[in-house]
Amino acid sequence: MSPRSAATPADLEPCTGFLRRLIRTESLPGLEGSLAALVCEEMDRLGYVDVRRDEVGNALGRIAGGGDAEPLMLNTHLDHVDVGDPSAWPHPPFAAEIRDGRVWGRGAVDIKGPLAAQVYGAARLIGGAPPPGDVWVTAVVQEEIGGVGARHLAASPPARLIVVGEPSRLHIRRGHRGRIELVLRIFGKSVHASVPASGVNPLYSLARFLDGLSSIEHSEAGELGASTVAPTLVATDQSSANVIPAEVAQTLDWRNVPGETEEVVLARLQELVDDVLEPGARAELTIPTQDRVTYTGVHAPIPANNPSYLLAESHPLVEAARGLAEAALGRPPGVGVWSFATDGGHFAAAGCEPVGFGPGDERLAHTVDEHIEIGQLAAALDVNEAFARELTSRATALDSVSSN
Secondary structure (H helix, E strand, O other), X not given: OOHHHHOOOOOHHHHHHXXXXXXXXXXXXXXXXXXXXXXXXHHHXXXXXXXXXXXXXXXEEEEOOOOXXXXXXXXXXOOOOOOOOHHHOOOOOOOOOEEOOEEEOOOHHXXXXXXXXXXXXXXXXXXXXXXXXXXXXXXXXXXXXXXXXXXXXXXXXXXXXXXXXXXXXXXXXXXXXXXXXXEEEEEOEOOEOOOHHHOEOHHHHHHHHHHHHOOOOOOEOHHHOEOEEEEEEEEEOOOOOOEOOOEEXXXXXXXXXXXXXXXXXXXXXXXXXHHHOOOOOXXXXXXXXXXXXXXXXXXXXXXXEEOOXXXXXXXXXXXXXXXXXXXXXXXXXXXXXXXXXXXXXXXXXXXXEEEEXXXXXXXXXXXXXXXXXXXXXXXXXXXXXXXXXXXXXXXXXXXXXXXX
16 A cells, blocks of 8 residues: 555545445435435535536536546445345444444445545545546436436436446446346136146246256356346246146346347347247246336336446556556556446446446445445545546546557
């Protein structure tokens, strides 16, 4: 660690205090209003301009640039997953206790630690030399249930270049697989279980489908590896054990790679479905859409598809982020991909270029052991400050060199 990173920054204590207030403010999907207000109040207090909440409840703040460089957006989300049984936690999930140099609680890693580090890291530029272009810090709603806020923001993004602040252990992330949720419904003929031959049991077709699923074709994409598919939920239309169901529904979780579109996935699965249907059975394969409602009252029909994306390791934004992170950390950061989907996929699908960086161990996300090291929070302040100050101009310069 460099001497600069080893020193305790003056804003670490207020940033840590802000993180603890974030954790203590519950913000399940659709209930992020209090947290969005807290984020906006903190940005106002720090001196951001254009601080506001948009139609769906996303929190936005801007630091005015002093030149004509491209704007930059630092982006995280506001919502967290459920805690489950609070008694299973080693520390109360919303107490934000500090133990052994770590802040504990739901959201410490996913996503309130990265959020605090972005708000405070970028704020270091306020009152000093302005960045070459505008810097936006945004925190969006309902990332955990389909990306309502990111989809809304991506329709008219304030910046093309984006740092997605999901936890990455201070490494640079350049993409991830996507997620497509599908539901296979197989219809048969319901009859009394004592005369099975007079009906059409859809469970037999489902059994054949599941047996063939392991040999279905998958695509690969470099470091992302191959796509995968997993059967998850299964349900029939019956609650009586002595009735052959008329319908069975199987949910599938397909983790896709770039180039593996919804149409490609549907076609591959449909070929298997057509192969396995028992005589008299029929099937329907769909990507479900759910009506999500934001805390501001906006209804948004959201299909169950989170896009994949992958920037090349030589991409100017990746190279610029790696160089700035190395200078701030005093060591080279790792460069890789996330194992899970983020809102970065929605921004990439809209033509933006997202690179990932955040404090915290992503392997702790969604667990009862969720916590973040305060030392990582301090380091992330340095890196986010460097990103806010130089990332767009550095990336543009590298892009210019590579184009010549």
